[in-house]
Amino acid sequence: MATESSKTSPVIIITGTPGTGKTTHAQLLADESPVPLKHINIGDLVKEKGLYEEYDQEWQSYTVDEDKLVDELEPIVARGGVILDWHTCEIFPERWADLVVVLRCDHTKLWERLEKREYPLKKIQENNEAEIMQVVLDEARGSYPTEIVVELKSEGTEDLESNITRIVQWINAWKADRGM
Ligand code: DAT
Numbered sequence: 001m002a003t004e005s006s007k008t009s010p011v012i013i014i015t016g017t018p019g020t021g022k023t024t025h026a027q028l029l030a031d032e033s034p035v036p037l038k039h040i041n042i043g044d045l046v047k048e049k050g051l052y053e054e055y056d057q058e059w060q061s062y063t064v065d066e067d068k069l070v071d072e073l074e075p076i077v078a079r080g081g082v083i084l085d086w087h088t089c090e091i092f093p094e095r096w097a098d099l100v101v102v103l104r105c106d107h108t109k110l111w112e113r114l115e116k117r118e119y120p121l122k123k124i125q126e127n128n129e130a131e132i133m134q135v136v137l138d139e140a141r142g143s144y145p146t147e148i149v150v151e152l153k154s155e156g157t158e159d160l161e162s163n164i165t166r167i168v169q170w171i172n173a174w175k176a177d178r179g180m
Contacts, residue, residue, distance in 0.1 A: 008035065037082065
């Protein structure tokens with residue numbers, strides 16, 4: 001669990017299989033949040049800061065240097081007020097997170113979204129299978145206390161809007177709990 005500190009804004013992890021809508025949610029949440037929240041797209045950060053070991057041509061993705069990534073994020077996360085947007089969450093220490101949102105999407109819809117991204121077939125298949133097997137949800141449940149892990153459907157704009165409303169309500173309750 002996140003340690004009590006002088007944080008005035010929470011740390012929210014938004015995770016899910018690639019294509020489930022993490023970045024879309026994180027951007028909208030950063031805009032609509034009642035407290036300042038900085039959206040950190042981990043994939044972009046890894047590229048920008050060179051926090052990887054190599055680029056895997058076959059999978060067209062970076063092999064992340066997890067120690068470097070955690071070291072880079074530690075001081076930022078300690079201040080609070082961030083949304084961490086990544087397709088995996090188990091490397092983030094349990095104490096970091098106040099809320100972990102796991103986005104879910106029907107696999108047919110997910111396949112279409114990943115095809116539009118022009119992912120190699122192998123990568124589409126792997127991600128699709130991971131979504132069906134709820135790999136990210138199990139990982140989140142295995143890494144954080146059950147009460148802070150929330151599974152949300154992300155298939156259409158109505159889901160997006162209701163999810164953001166729900167997270168904003170959660171942020172208001174988080175503030176109220178701290179007398180803010
Ligand atoms: P991720 O960051 O998880 O890889 P994304 O936010 O880039 O996913 O979304 C992938 C595509 O799917 C993008 O074109 C936006 C669309 N999308 C995602 N969630 C959606 C939702 N709830 N309603 C409508 N479109 C959505």
